[in-house]
Amino acid sequence: MGGKPLHFSLHFSALFYCKIHPFITGSGRYLGGVPIGINKITGQKEFINSFGNDEYRPPNYNMAIFGIPGSGKSLAMKLKLSREMSVANHYQAIIDPEGEFVKVCNRLGGVNLNIHEESNIVINPCSINYSDIPLDDKDDEEIAELEEDDLREIIEKDGKKYLRFVPIKEKIGEILGFFDIVVRGTNDPGIDVFERNYLEEATSHIITNVLKITTHPDS
Numbered sequence: 001m002g003g004k005p006l007h008f009s010l011h012f013s014a015l016f017y018c019k020i021h022p023f024i025t026g027s028g029r030y031l032g033g034v035p036i037g038i039n040k041i042t043g044q045k046e047f048i049n050s051f052g053n054d055e056y057r058p059p060n061y062n063m064a065i066f067g068i069p070g071s072g073k074s075l076a077m078k079l080k081l082s083r084e085m086s087v088a089n090h091y092q093a094i095i096d097p098e099g100e101f102v103k104v105c106n107r108l109g110g111v112n113l114n115i116h117e118e119s120n121i122v123i124n125p126c127s128i129n130y131s132d133i134p135l136d137d138k139d140d141e142e143i144a145e146l147e148e149d150d151l152r153e154i155i156e157k158d159g160k161k162y163l164r165f166v167p168i169k170e171k172i173g174e175i176l177g178f179f180d181i182v183v184r185g186t187n188d189p190g191i192d193v194f195e196r197n198y199l200e201e202a203t204s205h206i207i208t209n210v211l212k213i214t215t216h217p218d219s
């Protein structure tokens with residue numbers, strides 16, 4: 001593939017491979033997803049379906065690629081994200097300190113955000129938005145935090161019903177966690193109970209009284 005691996009992955013689309021090898025995986029079942037490589041033990045073509053489908057969900061969505069320097073880890077990652085974006089309808093967000101994904105991002109029509117101390121783009125850990133949680137997902141942590149009289153909306157997307165609300169409690173918890181990490185540094189014990197309560201009250205005051213944000217998505 002030389003220096004142009006991405007052209008290869010984009011122009012010979014994953015669908016092409018799915019069509020010629022439709023049911024082959026190491027596990028003996030084709031579970032959807034995009035082609036990722038050849039299994040060196042079985043010789044079979046392997047597919048990866050990062051988030052599963054309606055019939056099958058992986059126990060969790062984490063993965064890691066290991067290999068000696070120059071063995072193709074970055075290329076594998078580029079193939080995976082190009083194929084998933086092209087044919088699996090996935091969005092990708094990459095933290096890329098060395099800028100090695102800038103080219104692939106441009107070729108896939110993505111946006112490169114240059115975030116550093118002097119740039120005018122910031123990541124705001126306090127920003128807050130609504131969540132859409134499937135109505136049948138009773139185990140969701142954000143729903144568990146919702147009080148009975150908290151405002152919410154039921155919306156419909158692609159024939160499925162979702163509960164839409166602003167997860168204020170969850171957000172306050174995240175903000176506390178964020179400050180805890182900032183304070184903790186390398187050896188500080190982090191924020192104590194008093195600071196935690198004070199910060200929780202202050203954050204809640206800003207969100208509810210100053211910004212007038214409620215759990216209703218329109219707020």
Ligand SMILES: Nc1ncnc2c1ncn2[C@@H]1O[C@H](COP(=O)(O)OP(=O)(O)OP(=O)(O)O)[C@@H](O)[C@H]1O
Binds near residue numbers: 005075076
């Ligand atoms: N399957 C492959 N076929 C042909 N060339 C490949 C393949 N995989 C990777 N390469 C080429 O090998 C070189 C090293 O690959 P890559 O940069 O992906 O390795 P890496 O494991 O990320 O390396 P590093 O540890 O240095 O980050 C690149 O030029 C890449 O295009």
Ligand SMILES: [Mg+2]
Binds near residue numbers: 073074
């Ligand atoms: Mg690499």
